[in-house]
Each structure stands twice: as structure tokens, then as C-alpha cells.
Amino acid sequence: MNTEKLVKLDRIDRKILEELQRHGELSNQELSERVGLSPSPCSRRVKALEEAGIIVRRVTILDHKKLGLALTAIILIGMDRHTPERFEAFERQVGEYPEVQECYLITGQDADYMLKVVVPDMDHYHEFLLNKITRIQGVSGVHSSFVLRRVIDSTALPLGYL
Amino acid sequence: MNTEKLVKLDRIDRKILEELQRHGELSNQELSERVGLSPSPCSRRVKALEEAGIIVRRVTILDHKKLGLALTAIILIGMDRHTPERFEAFERQVGEYPEVQECYLITGQDADYMLKVVVPDMDHYHEFLLNKITRIQGVSGVHSSFVLRRVIDSTALPLGYL
DNA sequence: GAAAATTAGCAAGCACATTGCGCTTTATTT
DNA sequence: AAATAAAGCGCAATGTGCTTGCTAATTTTC
Numbered sequence: 001m002n003t004e005k006l007v008k009l010d011r012i013d014r015k016i017l018e019e020l021q022r023h024g025e026l027s028n029q030e031l032s033e034r035v036g037l038s039p040s041p042c043s044r045r046v047k048a049l050e051e052a053g054i055i056v057r058r059v060t061i062l063d064h065k066k067l068g069l070a071l072t073a074i075i076l077i078g079m080d081r082h083t084p085e086r087f088e089a090f091e092r093q094v095g096e097y098p099e100v101q102e103c104y105l106i107t108g109q110d111a112d113y114m115l116k117v118v119v120p121d122m123d124h125y126h127e128f129l130l131n132k133i134t135r136i137q138g139v140s141g142v143h144s145s146f147v148l149r150r151v152i153d154s155t156a157l158p159l160g161y162l
Numbered sequence: 163m164n165t166e167k168l169v170k171l172d173r174i175d176r177k178i179l180e181e182l183q184r185h186g187e188l189s190n191q192e193l194s195e196r197v198g199l200s201p202s203p204c205s206r207r208v209k210a211l212e213e214a215g216i217i218v219r220r221v222t223i224l225d226h227k228k229l230g231l232a233l234t235a236i237i238l239i240g241m242d243r244h245t246p247e248r249f250e251a252f253e254r255q256v257g258e259y260p261e262v263q264e265c266y267l268i269t270g271q272d273a274d275y276m277l278k279v280v281v282p283d284m285d286h287y288h289e290f291l292l293n294k295i296t297r298i299q300g301v302s303g304v305h306s307s308f309v310l311r312r313v314i315d316s317t318a319l320p321l322g323y324l
Numbered sequence: 325g326a327a328a329a330t331t332a333g334c335a336a337g338c339a340c341a342t343t344g345c346g347c348t349t350t351a352t353t354t
Numbered sequence: 355a356a357a358t359a360a361a362g363c364g365c366a367a368t369g370t371g372c373t374t375g376c377t378a379a380t381t382t383t384c
Contacts, residue, residue, distance in 0.1 A: 017224060024186055024220030028341060038364050043341065056225050058186030059317050061218045062179060069319055074268060074276055091313045098320035103313040106236060114236055114307065120323050145276065151253045151265040155221050155317060157231055158260035161282050191371060203332050205373065 009054075012037060014159055016045055017054070021156045024058050059155075069118050071125055071146065075133065076111035078141035086138040087112075093136045099128055111143070171216075174199060176321055178207055179216070183318045186220050221317075231280050233287055233308065237295070238273035240303035248300040249274075255298045261290055273305070 009017075015035040019026060026034075032042035049055045064070070079086055087105070094103050094115070102116040115133075119125045125144075133139060171179075177197040181188060188196075194204035211217045226232070241248050249267070256265050256277070264278040277295075281287045287306075295301060 017222075020222040021224055022221065024222040027339095029339090039340085040342075040365085041363055043343095044362085047342095052228070054225050054228050056223045058220060058222050059184065060179075060182040060186045060220050061317060062183055062319050063216050063218050064319055066214070066216050067319060067321070067324060069323065072266075074266070095314060098318070098322060100314055101316050101318065104234075104236070104309045104315075105311040105313060106307040106309055108305075108307040111307070113313075118319055124323070143270075145268040145270040145273070147266045147268055149267040151267060151275075152257060152262055153266075154263050155223060156260070156263065157224050157226055157229060157280055159229070160260055161231065161286070162229060189371070190373090200333055201371080202334080202373075206331085209373095 009162060013045060013049065014162055016042070016049065018159055020046070020055070021159075064118060068120050071119050071121050072150075073115075073117045073119070073125055074145040074147065075113075075115040075117060075129075076141075076143040076145075077113040077115065077133070077139055078110070079112045079138045080140040081138060082112070090136050090138060093132075097128075097132055099132075111141070171324060175207060175211065176324055178204070178211065180321055182208070182217070183321075186222075226280060230282050233281050233283050234312075235277075235279045235281070235287055236307040236309065237275075237277040237279060237291075238303075238305040238307075239275040239277065239295070239301055240272070241274045241300045242302040243300060244274070252298055252300060255294075259290075259294055261294075273303070 012035055016031065019031055019034050028043045028046065029039050031046070032039045035042065037045075046055070064072070079090065090113070091103070094100055094113075099117045099119055100115055101118055102114075104114045105112065106114050117125070117128065119128055129142065129144070133142060174197055178193065181193055181196050190205050190208065191201050193208070194201045197204060199207075208217070226234070241252065252275070253265070256262055256275075261279045261281055262277055263280055264276075266276045267274065268276050279287070279290065281290055291304065291306070295304060
């Protein structure tokens with residue numbers, strides 16, 4: 001199984017992860033200084049963390065407003081029937097839409113899925129909802145909320161529990 | 163103002179952003195090949211995109227399961243009074259908690275804030291809710307949902323609208 | 325259609341990442 | 355507790371990739 005949480009992380013590994021999850025642009029040289037190591041063992045540790053699958057990938061965060069993507073919506077979706085076929089079809093379809101940044105199957109009586117969707121404006125959102133979401137088989141209830149302000153928008157995990 | 167959406171992006175810029183927002187680890191050399199450019203102008207374009215603020219930052223995505231952070235919760239929170247003081251205090255407090263990955267002020271009658279929270283397990287979640295969230299002045303309603311499965315978990319923006 | 329400005333490509337210099345190796349430190353075993 | 359084994363750090367060298375100046379070509383503007 002892939003459940004190899006046997007990977008032991010010491011204090012320096014945690015420091016490396018803490019730095020990298022916020023500053024992915026750091027050079028190995030600067031990273032090594034921040035964690036109190038010389039470049040070579042630092043490079044080796046990062047490589048090991050990648051191979052262990054703890055470091056999954058690197059991404060670049062873009063400014064949505066400057067790209068004309070001003071509207072972020074949170075959509076709660078309920079399904080009519082809770083069958084595997086319904087869920088599979090929904091997930092396959094939703095995966096085709098680049099507007100969907102996040103899609104989670106969640107607990108709760110109100111909804112089955114929570115989506116985070118990014119579009120230029122309300123017109124485009126309306127169109128997205130009508131032509132894409134509500135057309136998917138099995139979607140029975142849809143509740144939209146809109147993001148007024150991004151108080152916290154991070155990808156960092158809490159490493160204090162390790 | 164910072165509302166300089168006057169930044170003109172041609173086809174190559176869009177290609178660069180499309181690649182980088184999914185593959186932040188790409189070397190400039192490989193990126194230049196993918197977008198059909200030689201290394202030097204590619205490097206210059208990336209630098210320009212950074213200086214224009216379109217590229218905000220680079221981050222590293224970690225595997226939460228391998229780090230023993232198996233529980234992700236979606237929390238909808240309602241406030242008793244909709245005063246600026248209440249909101250400011252709430253946001254300041256929430257910003258102190260590393261478990262909170264996302265916090266949005268949202269529209270809707272059911273809730274004022276939506277939070278995405280990452281913790282090791284249900285025990286820790288319970289503790290987090292009791293000792294941290296419900297202790298914040300003004301929090302009146304709290305509704306928790308838990309992520310059963312991550313269907314889509316991306317940071318990529320839809321660049322097709324540009 | 326001509327001039328100006330922007331941008332690509334080349335080459336060189338430079339910085340950085342990486343690998344091998346000896347040494348120190350930590351862990352293990354008797 | 356001593357000796358041996360194992361893991362990890364740092365140094366130095368090599369190789370790769372990034373970046374900057376300059377010329378040529380392309381695109382844009384008047």
C-alpha cells in the first residue's frame with residue numbers, strides 16, 4: 001500500500017517543508033541557509049522528500065483579478081440518487097470544466113458535493129451553471145455562494161502536528 | 163490603482179502561464195521548448211509576468227495523508243452581528259490558526275464565512291472547533307462538513323477566457 | 325509603405341545544482 | 355561500555371542551466 005507514513009521527518013525536514021510550501025521559488029542555496037545546512041545535504045533531503053511522495057508537486061499561483069477572473073463561487077450540490085453511477089458520471093463531467101478549481105465529495109444532509117469555481121463575472125457564472133452544472137444527470141439541488149473577500153487563501157498544511 | 167488589467171498577454175504568454183500553473187518545477191529550458199521559444203525570451207517573459215504581478219508566487223504542494231493530516235473540513239460560519247469590528251476580530255483570530263487553509267467572506271443567508279480546515283483526525287477537529295472557532299466573539303452558527311474524497315484539488319485558473 | 329519599437333535568437337559569462345568522497349556523529353551490537 | 359556499523363554532513367569539482375548584451379528580424383504605427 002501507499003500508506004507509508006513510516007517516513008521519519010526530523011526537525012530539519014520539517015523546516016524544509018515549512019519553507020518550501022510557502023516559498024516554492026527558493027533556490028537550493030537559499031533554502032539551505034534558512035534551514036541551517038550546507039547546499040548538498042539540503043538538495044539530497046529535498047530529493048528524498050520528493051521520492052517519498054511527501055512533496056507532491058510545485059505550482060505557480062496567478063493573480064485572478066489581473067487575469068479578469070473576478071468571481072469565485074462556492075457551489076453546494078445535491079444528487080437525486082446516491083448510486084456509484086451517478087457519482088462517477090458527475091465527477092467525470094466536472095473534471096472537464098476548467099472553471100472548477102476544487103470539487104469535494106462531502107458529508108452532510110444538505111449537499112453531496114462542494115465546488116469552488118472561478119469565472120470572469122456573474123454573466124459567465126450564470127452561463128456556467130445553466131449550461132454545464134445543471135445539465136449533469138442527477139444534479140437535484142444547487143446552492144451558490146459568492147466570495148466577497150479572500151481572507152485566507154493558502155495551500156500550506158499545518159506542520160505543527162508532526 | 164493596482165487595477166492594471168491593461169497588461170496584454172499574447173498566445174505565448176498564455177501558454178507560459180498554462181504550463182507554469184500546473185508545473186511550477188519546470189526549468190526555463192524545458193518551458194521554452196513547450197511554448198516554442200528559445201530560452202532567453204522565455205526567461206524574459208516569465209520575469210515580466212512576475213513583475214506585472216500576474217505570477218504571484220510559487221508554492222510546493224505536500225501530501226497531507228503522508229503527513230498524518232487525514233481530515234479536511236468545510237466549515238460554514240454565521241456571525242451574530244454584521245459589524246466591521248466583529249468581522250475584523252474574527253479574521254484576525256482565524257489568521258492565527260495554521261489549520262485554516264482558506265477563509266472566505268461569502269454571500270448567502272446561511273453563512274458569512276466559509277473555512278477549509280486541515281487536521282489529523284476527528285479528535286483534533288473537535289478540539290479545534292471547541293477551543294478555537296467557537297471561542298471567537300460573534301460566532302453564532304457553525305456547520306461542519308467533511309471531505310470524503312478529493313475529486314478535484316487544483317490551484318489552476320481557467321485561462322480560456324483570456 | 326516607411327520608420328520606429330518591440331522581440332527573437334545567439335553567444336558568452338556566471339551562478340547554481342549535483343555527485344563523489346572523506347570525516348564526523350549517531351545508532352547498534354556484543 | 356567499547357567497538358563496529360550506518361547514516362549524514364561538508365568540501366571540492368564538474369556539469370548544466372540561467373541570464374545579459376548585442377544584432378537581426380518581425381511587427382506595429384503613422
